[in-house]
Amino acid sequence: MRENIKVLLVDDHTVVRAGFRMLLESQPFIGEIVDVERGEMACQEYSRFLPDVVVMDLSMPGIGGLETIRRLCQQNEDVIILVYSIHDEAIYVERALQAGAKGYVSKNSAAEVLATAVSVVAEGKKYIEAGLLPEVQDVRHNDTEQLHAVADALSPREFDVFCLLAKGLSAHDVAAELCLGYKTVANYNTQIKNKLNVSNAAELAHIAMRLGLIKTG
Amino acid sequence: MRENIKVLLVDDHTVVRAGFRMLLESQPFIGEIVDVERGEMACQEYSRFLPDVVVMDLSMPGIGGLETIRRLCQQNEDVIILVYSIHDEAIYVERALQAGAKGYVSKNSAAEVLATAVSVVAEGKKYIEAGLLPEVQDVRHNDTEQLHAVADALSPREFDVFCLLAKGLSAHDVAAELCLGYKTVANYNTQIKNKLNVSNAAELAHIAMRLGLIKTG
DNA sequence: AAACATTCAGGAAAAACTCCTATTTTATTT
DNA sequence: AAATAAAATAGGAGTTTTTCCTGAATGTTT
Incomplete structure (x- = not known):
């Protein structure tokens, strides 16, 4: 030494x-x-x-x-x-x-x-x-260019669902909003969280916030 | 002195x-x-x-x-x-x-x-x-009032749990962090959402964000 | 055409959430 | 000091959500 x-x-x-x-x-x-x-x-x-x-x-x-x-x-x-x-x-x-x-x-x-x-x-x-x-x-998670990472990682439809979930809608609400079955949204939910490497809705909200998809006031 | x-x-x-x-x-x-x-x-x-x-x-x-x-x-x-x-x-x-x-x-x-x-x-x-x-x-009183609204509605311990949930921790993570049983946290979770009149973690995150309890980057 | 991604969704098992109840501790009020 | 209220903690049971696996229909790319 x-x-x-x-x-x-x-x-x-x-x-x-x-x-x-x-x-x-x-x-x-x-x-x-x-x-x-x-x-x-x-x-x-x-x-x-x-x-x-x-x-x-x-x-x-x-x-x-x-x-x-x-x-x-x-x-x-x-x-x-x-x-x-x-x-x-x-x-x-x-x-x-x-x-x-x-x-x-x-x-x-x-x-x-x-x-x-x-x-x-x-x-x-x-x-x-x-x-x-x-x-x-692993993921470039928390990156400033996360918008691109998200856009790249998620398919168009996944992105739709992501936005609504991040906004605070329940899976049922999202299903109603997008005229989908609940199971479809539930499965998207899982898929999206995997792709973005997070484990709950609060983290989705954080990402959306950082991306400026949600106005904080 | x-x-x-x-x-x-x-x-x-x-x-x-x-x-x-x-x-x-x-x-x-x-x-x-x-x-x-x-x-x-x-x-x-x-x-x-x-x-x-x-x-x-x-x-x-x-x-x-x-x-x-x-x-x-x-x-x-x-x-x-x-x-x-x-x-x-x-x-x-x-x-x-x-x-x-x-x-x-x-x-x-x-x-x-x-x-x-x-x-x-x-x-x-x-x-x-x-x-x-x-x-x-120079401060705008808006946020502070909201903070009080939350602080009033929630008991101190509920507030602790709220902060962590809003930050994106799972109920299990929160339990570990605060040395509580999972069921305790799960029950707080329900209680907090009721008191704040929201139904999921994403909305908790929104509130925390508006209160400035979460740094967005 | 063959390979691949995307959209959509069902079933079964696992996990999380809700609601109810209960004990202990701490604060407040009479 | 005793009574009352509020808060902190958590178990049980039932319900809901999530996960994981699977598969069909549609569209796109090479």
Whole structure:
């Protein structure tokens, strides 16, 4: 295991920088820690401090997390970046890794997980927190381009049913509305939830909302 | 100025708890600090630890921040709660204060601001970060009234279940989350839908959305 | 034409929901 | 302090919904 790992912390929230610092300082394998509050500063500080690992948040003002990853990678292709984020969604993990990150942990993780992740990526391995990776192959769920995903995944008739279910109609209501048998709608219901990878009507509503199909007021 | 202020930290993110702890520990006027990761735990811990100030995030899984404030206030009307949040929007500030919080600071604030806020509220004053207060009058009362309508109609526990169901959890998930039997949740589910006069989870989601209890992206 | 997707729906089993009842705890009122 | 009301919890039984499998009719693509 690597010793004396130099860490560059990048986060715009003071409390989070302080927190990470505290968690890391209690680990024996951690060396010097420098923290900065924006991606731009990270790029400058990187070439001066030459950390072994860069630990950063994805969502930051300024150039943001993803662009920071790209720039750091351009500066030095061997840079080791560990991303942590409130976003558990696969699409973020995917993008971060694509941009050049070597690890990804959720902000909800326990202290040990965060420390472990640092030590693992410092050794040159990848660290993607359990539960995040499996979804990567999966749906681009929660994507901004979800409208297309939905439109692609659902047949026209399924989409009709989806809209009504998401609006809050019962399967019987939908059947009446579309002049279909109840069983037909019930089966569509199941089918739609499978295709969109959700398990209940509330989640359908969420998707519809995100797609702007439902006006929130 | 108060000395030896006992603080109860409530946040679901390990790093944030650690960060706040670090920032506060460096202040001479801060005494013992206890941290918990959820609102439910805060309510329990409060009566045991009897902190001078409760410092908490608004957005948490489980019963969430607002409901936690209400419950703490009910437990002890003199409780001093300082809220910090990524949400700078006036509506959140207003709701938090209405629920019983004594202070509100943004998560982006500098370390000194956070520490100062704790010491100010500990003295029994209010502390609303500059820049947040002016907008408070600006709030539309519509949503807040609806929130009260829901909060009035539902008992606290029903409200907990409502939030989770509206978020898209199944009855089984909710049961696991709140450590209840499935049947209990199933029965609450029925009860909640009756009280809110809706007939399915999608409509619950709509209501939660309108109330701003669900972040749409 | 053959292969495939789409629309529609029935049957059977599994799961979820509803309604009723009941115990325990907590609050409120007299 | 006792009585009353409200809330939290959950079991049982019956009903409804969902799921999964299957299949026919229609249309479309290669």
